[in-house]
Structure formats: structure tokens, C-alpha cells
Amino acid sequence: MAYKITSQCISCKLCASVCPVGAIKIIDGNHWIDPDLCTNCVDSVYSVPQCKAGCPTCNGCKKQPNDYWESWFDTYNNIVKNLKKEPDYWETWFNCYSQKYSEQLQKLNSK
Structure with missing residues (x-):
């Protein structure tokens, strides 16, 4: 794929x-x-x-x-994920990384 x-x-x-x-x-x-x-x-x-x-x-x-079936299950899983409002793995990772990075920048700027 x-x-x-x-x-x-x-x-x-x-x-x-x-x-x-x-x-x-x-x-x-x-x-x-x-x-x-x-x-x-x-x-x-x-x-x-x-x-x-x-x-x-x-x-x-x-x-x-x-x-076809791979496409069908991919679509199904995306719909179920959206219905459950579960965050995407990469979205969660990016948000966590951004938060930690901004915290580190704030620490550096306060020195």
C-alpha cells in the first residue's frame, strides 16, 4: 500500500x-x-x-x-474513529511534542 x-x-x-x-x-x-x-x-x-x-x-x-476490502476497512475505521472522537496517533504525538517543546522554549527564554 x-x-x-x-x-x-x-x-x-x-x-x-x-x-x-x-x-x-x-x-x-x-x-x-x-x-x-x-x-x-x-x-x-x-x-x-x-x-x-x-x-x-x-x-x-x-x-x-x-x-476494495482494504479501502472498505480503512473507511470504516476512520468513520468509527470520528464517531468515537478518538484522536489520531500522530495528532496526539504532535500535540504532546509541541507542548513539551514550547515548555522548553519558555524555560530557555526565562533564563
């Missing part, structure tokens, strides 16, 4: 610089991920896809399902 760059992309080009296989292409200012090159960072030193991990928007790229 390859990833796809969404409309949330802010064209910062961070994903292109961190992709270990060079699957992210920029043509006419539009970013896209070549599904033939994308390996989801499987069989690499990374435990998560680097395009997703490096994205400052946390929604710049999402998994693109390969078949």
Missing part, C-alpha cells in the same frame, strides 16, 4: 528530503508519491513511513489502499 499526498500538503518539501527511496516527486509544483517506488519504509531502518513522520501538518500524506 503506497501513500498519497493530500490537499493538506503545504509544499514544504520535507517529505521529499526524508524519503529513503526517492518516491516523492515534484512536478509543476505538485507533490505526488510514485506508488511503484514507495515501500512504506518496510525493510528499512525506519519503523514508520518517513513522509508521514516528517510532515509538519500531520495530514500531508495518507495510506492509499490497494484493494
Whole structure:
């Protein structure tokens, strides 16, 4: 399953610089991920896809399902998550990281 760059992309080009296989292409200012090159960072030193991990928007790229049932379960899980109002893992991580980072900056600025 390859990833796809969404409309949330802010064209910062961070994903292109961190992709270990060079699957992210920029043509006419539009970013896209070549599904033939994308390996989801499987069989690499990374435990998560680097395009997703490096994205400052946390929604710049999402998994693109390969078949009907994978797409169906992905849609189902997203709907259930929204109904339960459960936060996304990356959203939670980003919020926690931002809070800790701002606390550290405040400590440094107060010295």
C-alpha cells in the first residue's frame, strides 16, 4: 500500500528530503508519491513511513489502499474513529511534542 499526498500538503518539501527511496516527486509544483517506488519504509531502518513522520501538518500524506476490502476497512475505521472522537496517533504525538517543546522554549527564554 503506497501513500498519497493530500490537499493538506503545504509544499514544504520535507517529505521529499526524508524519503529513503526517492518516491516523492515534484512536478509543476505538485507533490505526488510514485506508488511503484514507495515501500512504506518496510525493510528499512525506519519503523514508520518517513513522509508521514516528517510532515509538519500531520495530514500531508495518507495510506492509499490497494484493494476494495482494504479501502472498505480503512473507511470504516476512520468513520468509527470520528464517531468515537478518538484522536489520531500522530495528532496526539504532535500535540504532546509541541507542548513539551514550547515548555522548553519558555524555560530557555526565562533564563
